Amino acid sequence: MKTSRRDLTAGWRFLGSNIALRSIMWRRKTVPMLFRDRVKQHPHKTMFVTPEREWTFQDVEDYTSKIANYFLQRDLRAGDNVALVMENRADVVFVWLALSKIGVATAVVNYNLRQSPLLHCISVVNTKAIIFTPQMAPHIMEITASIKDKREARFFIYGESEMYPQFPGENILANLDSMPSELPSYRGSLDDNLLYIFTSGTTGMPKAAVIKHLRYIFCGIMIHHMMPLKSSDRMYHYLPLYHIAGGVLGTSQSVLFGLSGAMAPKFSASTFWEDCIKYQCTVTQYIGEICRYLYNQAPKVTDNQHSIRLMFGNGLRPQLWMDFKNRFRIENLRELYGSTEGNANIINIDGTVGSVGFVPTICRVSPFLASFIYNLNIIKIDPESGTPERNKRGLCVRVRPNEPGELVASIDKKPQCRFDGYTDSSATTRKIYRNVFRKGDECFASGDILVFNNDGYLFFKDRTGDTFRWKGENVSTTEVEDVISKYADLSDSVVYGVEIPGLEGKAGMAALLDPAQVVDVNKLLECLRKELPAYAVPLFIRIAEKLEATGTFKLPKMKLMREGFDIKSFEDPVYFLDQSEGVYVRFDQNLLEKLVNKELRV
Known part of the structure; x- marks a missing residue:
């Protein structure tokens, strides 16, 4: 009885999200097709407000179609990959959305990277083209020779570059006016690659996690239904768009569900709430450090003059939780857990302090039933080796309440249980445990240590690995x-x-x-x-x-x-x-x- 309301609420929302996902799968709707539905539904509604201008859904549809046709004329075709090196701006979304209309996948590269890591990210994906802004041109110049040694890739500058007129790249924006705004005829598949999002993983250089159309849609649906969000909500975007948090969980609410959003080029603790007030935002995201930076600002009258009703993210420390919520009068804080590439995703839907989600009571009572409706488990880990402890049959051992262990997620063909991995097959293999609960099964190894209490609430403890x-x-x-x-x-x-x-x-x-x-x-x-x-x-x-x-x-x-x-x-x-x-x-x-x-x- 203590957890029944929580479990029933989550079950109802999860059912709604699955119905929505199955409907999309049945209709075979890819990301650009779903976006087109939103354009038809409300062409003149604001999609993004940027410091430079306001973009309606129709504006974005026409603009991205022009970019798509531009690259079609430059011989990019379905199945190709490009690397995008661009500072935080709405154009990041415009470029990858445009390329998805012709079946081209975009590797969104962290614009803070330099030299070896930057070269690695561009090279690890089989890129046919590199798109970058004038601001990023000096850093691309540093590695141009190395790129040409590794592969044949064309260079495209997104804007005028007076400082580097000798750079062998074509200015995209200078050629867009002559491009048709009609939608390309390519249809595509839900199993096509949409994005590559880079993650540090546990060892080595950043790894390119594969985000297929279905994965992007699934992430967007879960956020939309489990929070839940409303079509009237207006999001404040400021997190990096090369991360899954800002680039997928955040942008999907506009691309897939038609929410309006305000785009800030970067986080500013001093102007955060003023921006939320200025753009009349009702929802935004956070990471733990963001909350601390905001809380450490001197109190101002704008602290609670905003209309933010919901903040969701990860990493908010329990010690700060209630003080942050009360000071800024945030009705709902939604802590979530997940990873760029993984299928282990959970959400705290009821605001329990410090929790990242929960294990439904029925799943703890019956592991057999849990295997059909819930793909998460926590297993014992040897603290020295960092590897799973196994019993006499060679299988992993589930932890008990209040006992820490590594979160793992069963892998199968269901959308929420798929693991698409990385471009590097060996890196993908290292993230899979085999023979976990029965011979022949597979689980995604999260690399994170969690613990659940007697009510099933999950709490993040630490990371395994490096x-x-x-x-x-x-x-x-x-x-x-x-x-x-x-x-x-x-x-x-x-x-x-x-x-x-x-x-x-x-x-x-x-x-x-x-x-x-x-x-x-x-x-x-x-x-x-x-x-x-x-x-x-x-x-x-x-x-x-x-x-x-x-x-x-x-x-x-x-x-x-x-x-x-x-x-x-x-x-x-x-x-x-x-x-x-x-x-x-x-x-x-x-x-x-x-x-x-x-x-x-x-």
């Missing part, structure tokens, strides 16, 4: 280690995340094997900034006298993580990235106390 989350971004330790090794000429380096009291996520810390202490940490900092986005540059550098490998030649990351930046527990010198000076400084007891007391900006 990826940690900082400032709302996933940081691959292997990627940072590769850059350090490239420039520091050190025999060993270890990168890991460390917790800072009162802050979400984990800050980056690198331990460098340098017994003679000859490394210049600030010269290293200059090199790191060239190749890494700001959030991936380590906040701490530890100059280690020794790093003893284990019997399997693995460096002692667990021990280093436990020690963190507690300089009283070891003798190695530590350097801290001073945000005000922009350089590494020696981390001493005084700085340690300031950091713990939240007197330092990080």
Whole structure:
């Protein structure tokens, strides 16, 4: 009885979402076809408001058809891939939506990436063309020769580029006026690739997760029905469009369901609520850091003069939850859990503080029934190896209430249970556990540690593997280690995340094997900034006298993580990235106390 209302509400919404999805599948409606339905329904309704202009649904339909016809004339065809390197703006949606009309998939590349990571993301997808803005041209110029060495790709500039007139790229916008606005005849399939969204994963360079039309539609439907959202809602968009949160969960509400939205080029804590008021928004998204940044702003009258009734996202700390909700008068906070590529997706529909979702009571009572209606489970994990514990039959072991374990999701042909993986087949294989609950079955390995309480509510605890989350971004330790090794000429380096009291996520810390202490940490900092986005540059550098490998030649990351930046527990010198000076400084007891007391900006 305690959880019946929650379970019945979720069941009803889930049923509605499945009916909507099955209807789309039966009618074989792809993303551009569903968008066309919205255009016919309300052509003059505002789709996006940008700082430059207001776009109606008809405006976007005509404009994207022109772009589609432009690329048809440049010999792009169904099944081709392109890479899009563009700062946060509505045109990101326009470009990939246009290309989807001719069956071309778009790899949306993080515009913060530079050099090696940027080259990797462009190269890992078999790109036939690279589309970029004048602002991104200098960074594309740096890797042009390397791109040409790897593949034959054409370059297209989205706008005038006076600084780089010699660049071998065609200006898209200069040729659009002559393009027809009639819709291309290509129909496509729900199983066609729509987008590639890059995720850090647990090791190595970013991996390109495959987002098919069906996956995009499923994500949009679940958000729309489970929150739920209304056709009259107006969304405030500011999260990066190269992430699944902003680029899929957010934009799908306009593309698929006809909601109006306001597009901001970036997040600004000082103008966030003013923007929501200005654009009369009723719904927006968050990541945990965003909520903290907003809460740390000095109180203003605009804090509760907005019309935001719903915020959804992930990473809001339980300690901040109610204070944030009360101060800004947010009626509904909807914490969710999911991953770019995975099929493990859950939503907290009733606002239980700290929860990312729940396991329905019937699924906990009967695992047999759960296998038909719920694809999520939590299994025991060996804390040292990070691999599943198995019983005498070689099968995984489910955890009990209040016992942490890794969230896994059964893989089958149902839309909510599909796992399309990455462009890299070996990376896809590494994310699948086999023989989990019965011989021959498969589960998606989330890499995340969760726990559920006696009422079935799920709570996020930590990540397995080597990826940690900082400032709302996933940081691959292997990627940072590769850059350090490239420039520091050190025999060993270890990168890991460390917790800072009162802050979400984990800050980056690198331990460098340098017994003679000859490394210049600030010269290293200059090199790191060239190749890494700001959030991936380590906040701490530890100059280690020794790093003893284990019997399997693995460096002692667990021990280093436990020690963190507690300089009283070891003798190695530590350097801290001073945000005000922009350089590494020696981390001493005084700085340690300031950091713990939240007197330092990080």
